[in-house]
Amino acid sequence: MTDKVQVTHLNKDFGDNHVIRDVSLTVKPNEVVVIIGPSGSGKSTFLRTLNRLEDPTSGSIVIDGIDISQPNANINQVRENIGMVFQHFNLFNNLSVAQNIMLAPQEIKHLATDEAASETKRLLKIVGLEEKFNATVQSLSGGQQQRVAIARALAMNPDIMLFDEPTSALDPEMVGDVLQVMKKLAQQGMTMIVVTHEMGFAKEVADRVLFFDDGQILEEGTPTAIFDHPQNPRLQEFLNKVLNV
Numbered sequence: 001m002t003d004k005v006q007v008t009h010l011n012k013d014f015g016d017n018h019v020i021r022d023v024s025l026t027v028k029p030n031e032v033v034v035i036i037g038p039s040g041s042g043k044s045t046f047l048r049t050l051n052r053l054e055d056p057t058s059g060s061i062v063i064d065g066i067d068i069s070q071p072n073a074n075i076n077q078v079r080e081n082i083g084m085v086f087q088h089f090n091l092f093n094n095l096s097v098a099q100n101i102m103l104a105p106q107e108i109k110h111l112a113t114d115e116a117a118s119e120t121k122r123l124l125k126i127v128g129l130e131e132k133f134n135a136t137v138q139s140l141s142g143g144q145q146q147r148v149a150i151a152r153a154l155a156m157n158p159d160i161m162l163f164d165e166p167t168s169a170l171d172p173e174m175v176g177d178v179l180q181v182m183k184k185l186a187q188q189g190m191t192m193i194v195v196t197h198e199m200g201f202a203k204e205v206a207d208r209v210l211f212f213d214d215g216q217i218l219e220e221g222t223p224t225a226i227f228d229h230p231q232n233p234r235l236q237e238f239l240n241k242v243l244n245v
């Protein structure tokens with residue numbers, strides 16, 4: 001089976017700050033990879049280079065067989081194929097829920113309005129918000145807005161979904177609903193790379209967990225290997241901190 005994502009010797013510098021240091025990673029179709037690690041270790045930057053929101057300094061990123069790290073890569077096409085969900089939903093507050101979801105399929109894929117609307121209803125059902133089709137974004141809770149953001153990313157029918165700390169900005173009671181939607185997507189076979197501080201989600205849903213520290217993957221393995229038998233002292237220290245709060 002062709003790899004979905006193949007990252008080879010990736011580096012990213014911001015001036016003198018060497019944020020991603022020689023990272024290589026392969027992700028298989030339908031795989032759920034969860035990235036954990038301390039604040040500032042480069043997790044977000046790594047995710048953002050995968051769809052070229054950041055340009056890599058060196059190394060290659062091949063997605064579905066296409067080298068997107070080449071200067072002449074068709075970045076728009078790449079982004080159509082990779083859905084991304086951010087910590088701060090980034091919805092258009094002046095548009096309705098349905099308008100937010102339908103915008104890209106109509107503008108980019110030239111979907112007819114009735115087709116886009118029926119697809120939007122289907123997606124809202126997946127994220128448990130069927131009744132919010134006409135609602136304004138402002139009337140929704142943070143957790144609901146994040147589920148709309150997930151539906152919006154799914155509307156482009158992506159091959160891969162990237163999640164960058166999707167629950168970090170939410171009130172605790174909202175977190176479960178969002179994680180539930182992500183779990184459902186994983187069960188349906190979506191290839192996903194998820195940066196999160198939710199260790200319960202990592203344990204339950206990840207096929208593989210990567211521990212990032214100082215711009216490198218210091219350890220990777222199954223959730224059991226990472227959480228029950230961590231090898232690297234930095235990972236042991238990190239888990240002691242996050243699991244014993």
Ligand SMILES: Nc1ncnc2c1ncn2[C@@H]1O[C@H](COP(=O)(O)OP(=O)(O)OP(=O)(O)O)[C@@H](O)[C@H]1O
Pocket residue numbers: 014017019037038039040041042043044045046
């Ligand atoms: N656009 C940018 N310009 C300059 N430096 C940046 C930029 N984006 C990130 N950095 C730096 O890169 C480093 C890694 O940041 P990054 O956000 O990737 O870490 P992180 O592991 O996702 O952290 P957190 O868990 O706190 O979100 C930090 O030192 C940060 O200041």
